[in-house]
Amino acid sequence: MSDTTKHPQLAKVRLAGGAPPLLPDLADVMPADPALADALATEFASTATTLSTPQAYWAGLNGWMTDRLSGPVMEGKVSPEQLGAQAWAIYASSYWGGLELREHWGMPPVIAKMGIKFSPPFADVQMGILAQMRQRMAAVNAGGEACLALLPSLMREGGTSGTVYGIAYNAGVQVVKTEDPPIGQRRPHRQPKPAALRINGRDFMRVDYDLPTPHYLKVWRSAYERAVTANPEAYERVIVGEAGQTDLRDLWRKGVAFGNTTWGGDSQDNWTDAYFDETIRWSSILTFGMEAVGLAAIAAVINQDPEAAKLAVMGNALYLGATPGWLLGLIDTGAHLPTVTA
């Protein structure tokens, strides 16, 4: 998949220990691949030197990895056989991101408020990932038409695994942290970062970052615009859905607004500015791949394009362990981060 796996001599960083919980059934579809994690950590090494604090290493590796792996998937360069291990790498790095956050700043208030009572090995969470991964991989293995058939339901998933909701929520969280009321809940001690990330409830599927955007995302943004322009009626049908289904614009608004209930207010008051800034950066980067998937999903359905549908489902599968991984990292209080050696 990556240059580093083709050239093992580049794999100089080693991550030892700290593997996330992985039930055998989940390992069947999302196999642990420590060599891949090492290769990615090696490739990340030069970027890691740009971090403003080492306390954001795992958050950075995780965000960077989602973008690094989304590119080839959304460009059609990844086979279904390679996808499971890549999804594991994102799951694992998310878990490490969660561990890192709690280790330095304690359990976020949002987790306490949720009243989560899970305990190792967190079978419910893992089974949730497994069910979604099996569903996606079954479609991918059956081919583009099966992916096309699956997409309307993936678009309407009301969690971060949804191709619409995931973008809206994750981008909305950054707005909550950086914008003043009534849009966000920027805390007085945080430096203003106006329009660092732009998303709102009005402009459906529209996110703008104060960062250079990767080529694969620009390509899918362009493909999306062409699809919408060429067939506005089909676009509206996709949004409205079948009778009784959620209108995707409502789901978008809900996703954007939900960020206000999770990471706003005092939820990150004790973070240093350096860590805070890095989370804005890497969470924005993490949204790149999600956005590309969301746009590809709609373009695929509008154009009835099986190949685009397959890429959208694969890109979606890549992220299935991301949010659960962070959650497990936060609540797995007995776990330890991997040792990084170079």
Add this chain to the structure above:
Amino acid sequence: MQYDRRTILAGAGSAALAMSLPAAAQAVTSAGAARFAGAAPLGPELAKVMPESPALMEALAAEFAPTAARLQSQDIYWLGFNGWMTDRLSASIMDGTLDAKDIGPQAWAIYASSVWGGVELRRLREKWDSAPAMPDAVVQQAAARLARSQQDMAEKMTLRLNALAGGPASCLSILPTLIRDDSTTGPVHGMAYNAGVQVVKTEDPPVGRRRPQRPAKPSSVRINVRDFMRVDYDLPSPLYLKVWRSKFEGAVTGNPDAYEKIIRGEPGQENLRDLWKRAVLLGLKTWGGESNDKWSDAYFEGALHWSSVLNFGLEAMGLATFVALINQDPEAARRAVLVNTLYVGATPGWGVGLFDKNATLPAKA
């Protein structure tokens, strides 16, 4: 004689670099400033409200010099200077640091650099085209339009200057009129049209009309008919624009009813979302297809870059206009009118440069 304008300007007026405008303009009175005088046609009526300021131009040229030195080609010097200047001058307006009494010369600087951008393009077209001469009829028609455009610019300047002279509340009172101006001086139309022009050059059908010889540049500028007042560039955005984007969102979120009321307008007025759509689509009709077939790659790339930069101030203008109206904020209104005034000569200036043979490039530039 051929001059490398990048090196000439790199050595000129460097002492002015750290100064703020227009203090810098007042300090620079060297002979170098004179080269800018008289090179952009300026009738007496227009000169009253948009006075020539060669010293200001000299100061701006000095400040632009490091950027000019990095241009891909000196053939796009005036194109770059013009786009850069709109952003440079918009910043101090939108930050609230410009006094209204200084806006006339600044509007002239934008007008003049637009004229020179047009002259530069006219000359390049003569080089690129095998049959450079324009038919007399076209020139005569253009000359008649240009005569009207001077009058039009003078009227627009007067309207805005009167509002500024009347104070912030007076600015607030003319914004409902300005916001429905469906020309490039309109706060909604201007940004939509100009951004649409970049999309038509870079995107494939059915969105744009990218020519096969041009490299694909997906999503270089993002604007569409759906997402009202939303533009995104594949460039870092200046702080003043980010600040006004944020204020716009705050205003819309804080008072969505007022926002919708402004968009709908009074009975019989055009809905601003329709105006936005028209402007984007107009942009998609003007500079696409064969219109840029003969441009060099350097000019094509430069036009895309600097026209995007030119849009920064236009976008801030549009957003500030809404913020002012939604919040009934006189200071936001003052800045919105000021930046609108700044751009009054931009598009007409390009027309003058392209079609008026009396327009010349500054002698030594």
